[in-house]
Amino acid sequence: MGGALTLTLAALAYPSMLGLTTVSSSPSRVIAQTQWGPLTEADRDFVVKVRAAGLWEYPVGQMALKKGTSKGVLVAGQHLISGHAALDATCRTIAPQLDIVIPNQPSAQQQGFINTLNADSGNKFDTDFANILRITHGQIFTTVAKIRSTTNNTLVRALADQANTTVLDHITVMEKTGLVNFDQVLFQQTTPPKLPAEDMTPPPPVPGQPQVVLTPPAGDTGAGGGQVTPSPSPTIG
Structure with missing residues (x-):
């Protein structure tokens, strides 16, 4: 697996998570005073990162259920869907409360x-599924910890708590597939490339476009570490 996997992952330009390169010019700068505490640039970017992560990992989880050939990959796909549906619900609830697009x-x-x-x-x-997702989750894990330890906003802190549980769960299920090349993954996880900001930043929503909702599967039991039950949100479809 080693040589072929090295080439595969190298061809992906060292996948890295949105926002690992500092997006804000001054992450600690307070941009709003809210009833839940001050909101910094880093807080705002974190909410955007969590939402953006779900927008690609949720469909990849669905893909794993259709294309996966091992039980470990099928289980990991289920955890991606469930975990990001729960995180997405929280993001969609707190974003308007904090005036975050x-x-x-x-x-x-x-x-x-x-x-x-x-x-x-x-x-x-x-x-590729196991290794790409292990790299990206390993990278964002430290970001979650930093936000959790520094934010003074209770809504962002609750999201960080939920994200911490979910990301650790996803790291664990990827490792349980038995397909992770740890030497290569740890190297790429700690040496991400310097990519153009436009490649790392999701486009703003189109005005008037219905909001994309990542819905949990019927009978979902919460695999993936969802901890917060937000207020009901409208769904699409």
């Missing part, structure tokens, strides 16, 4: 991950 589409780089996995099949799909 959230995207309706993933970034160009994240869409590239979808396209890559969509073109894969068989064992190649399973292997």
Whole structure:
């Protein structure tokens, strides 16, 4: 697996999570005073990152249920769908409360991950799926911890709590597939490329466009670490 996987992951330009490169010019700057505490640029960017993560990982989870060839990949796909549906519900609830505009589409780089996995099949799909998702979740894990330890906004803190549980769950199920190449993953996780900001940033929503909603599957039991039950939100379709 080693040599072929190295080439595969290298071709993906060291996948990295939206916002790991500092998006804000001054992350600690307070941009709003809210009833839930001050909101900083870093807080706002975190809510956007969590929403954007779901916009590509949720469909990839659906893809895993259709294309996965091992039980571990099928289980991981279920956890992606469930975990990001729960995180998405929280993001859609708190974003208007904090006056944060959230995207309706993933970034160009994240869409590239979808396209890559969509073109894969068989064992190649399973292997790329496990390693790409392990890299991206490993990267965002430290970001979640930083926000959790520094935010003074209770809504953002609750989202960080939920994200921490979900991301750790997703890291764990990827590792349980038995397909993760740890040497390569850890190297790429800690040495992401310097990509153009436009590749790392999701486009703003089109005015008047219905909001994309990541709905949990029927009978969902909460796999993936969903912890927050937000107020009801409208769904599409």
